[in-house]
Amino acid sequence: MKQGTQGSAGTGIPQEDPGRLRVPAQQRALSPEELDRDRCGPEGAARGEHTHSETPIPHPRPVVQRASVRGQILDALRTALVSGELRPGEVYSAPVLGERFGVSATPVREAMQQLALEGAVEVVPNRGFRVxxxxxxxxxxxxxxxxxxxxxxxxxxxxxxxxxxxAELRPQAEATVRAAHTGCRATYAEADRVFHRALLALSGNEQLVGVAEDLHRRAQWPLVGGPAAPARVDLVADAAEHMALLEALTAGELDAVQALMREHFAGAA
Structure with missing residues (x-):
């Protein structure tokens, strides 16, 4: 298992970069541009693992709304998974990630346990969670x-x-096009899920929507050894399929709907 280039003395466990993977301050609502920077900016990546001898990370702790700490951290960790900042095969500990988020290890551990239920990470006893x-x-x-x-x-x-x-779903489809043009995998992944969820929600079947969204989220995690993000042109092509699908649905063209859906999933593979 790859552990990184720098480790704690005698442990072989990599140190984490203190400037990475932080929860944004939530004193006010963030603009879409600020959210994109949080997902895709240089402050996004995390490396390494925790040891009890680590020196506290010397940066100001971001302010987090306590009422939604776990949810914010879960969202941040999911974004880090999609973007490849949390790398397949590496182990991350709740105490060090908690230090980065400016919270205790408990909400981080709870969020990681949810990711374990989703199949994103596995528990490594006495060490943390492996992607x-x-x-x-x-x-x-x-x-x-x-x-x-x-x-x-x-x-x-x-x-x-x-x-x-x-026709009411056109804004969601157009949002995927805008997200694709940013070239940011995490930004596009969120817009992509919103669009597919809006389509399936018209079925009125909440269980179906939940199962499909879980599968969709799993399909967005990067492959081991693969690129951290697909090429921008691939995201743009994927978003264009959303627009074409919505047009076919609006026109009631069943053959086109079936062909576009199958092509869309074939491209996802």
């Missing part, structure tokens, strides 16, 4: 399962949902 190593086969399997669920649902909805309801 799961995935390969191309798992990604292809996830794409296949998503297609088995979403394609028939979308065909059914295409027959029953009126055109004006589909």
């Amino acid at each position: 799961i190593v995935r390969g191309a086969r798992e990604l292809a399997e996830l794409a296949e399962v998503r297609a088995l669920i979403e394609v028939p649902v979308m065909l059914r909805l295409a027959r029953t949902v009126p055109a004006e309801r589909w």
Whole structure:
């Protein structure tokens, strides 16, 4: 398991960069531009692991709303997973991540335990949490399962949902196009999930939406040894498929809907 280039004396466990992976101050609402910087800026990456002999990280602690600490940290960790800042195969500890977030280890540990339930990390006793190593086969399997669920649902909805309801989803589709042009994987991943969730929500089946979103989130984690983010042109092409799909749904073109959905998932594999 790759541990990084610098470690604590005698442990072989890498040190983490104190300027990375922090929760933004929440004294006011953040603008979309600020959120993009938080997801994709140079302050995003984390490395290494904690030892009890570590020197406290000498930077001002960001202010976090205590009522939503766990949720904010969970969101930040999910973003770090998508962007590749939390790297497959490496171990991260709750105390050190808590120091970075300016909170105790408890909410970080709780967020990591949720990620373990989602299959993103695994518990390493007395050390922390290891990011799961995935390969191309798992990604292809996830794409296949998503297609088995979403394609028939979308065909059914295409027959029953009126055109004006589909037209209401145009802002979400356009948001994926804007996100794609930023070239930021984390920004695009969020817009992509919002669009697919909005489509499936028209089914009125909350269980379906939850299962599909879980599969979607898993499919967005980077592969081990792969690039930290897809090329910008790939994101733009993926977003263009959203626009084409929405147009086909609005027009009630069932053959086009089926072809676009299958092509979309084939590209995800």
